[in-house]
Amino acid sequence: MYAVIQTGGKQYKVAPGDVVKVEKLEAKKGDTVEIKDVFMIADGDKVSVGKPTLASAMVTAEVMGDVKGEKILIFKHRRRKGYRKTNGHRQNYTTLKVKDIKA
Numbered sequence: 686m687y688a689v690i691q692t693g694g695k696q697y698k699v700a701p702g703d704v705v706k707v708e709k710l711e712a713k714k715g716d717t718v719e720i721k722d723v724f725m726i727a728d729g730d731k732v733s734v735g736k737p738t739l740a741s742a743m744v745t746a747e748v749m750g751d752v753k754g755e756k757i758l759i760f761k762h763r764r765r766k767g768y769r770k771t772n773g774h775r776q777n778y779t780t781l782k783v784k785d786i787k788a
Contacts, residue, residue, distance in 0.1 A: 686701065688723050692722065699786075705746075706781075707779055707781055714749065717747055717748075720743065721743050722738055742787060744787075745787070747781065750780055753778070759771070
């Protein structure tokens, strides 16, 4: 059994027991999160697809904690002008462990 959900503007394929790294959520470690933006649920040969979402479907997940992604470096320069600028960024993520998928 698996589901396709949306959180943080991105879509993820999840199954019970999966650990997923999603965009940062305002939840603390150990909290339970309910995701109601479920686009599809597949259980063996039975597939339910929403238009665009399934009304009664829900995915529950436990928050494992917050992590930071790898550093991305941004380097700008103009040739022959002596202009150089370096900037970096690390995106914040929340790690979720999927508990249950309700159709």
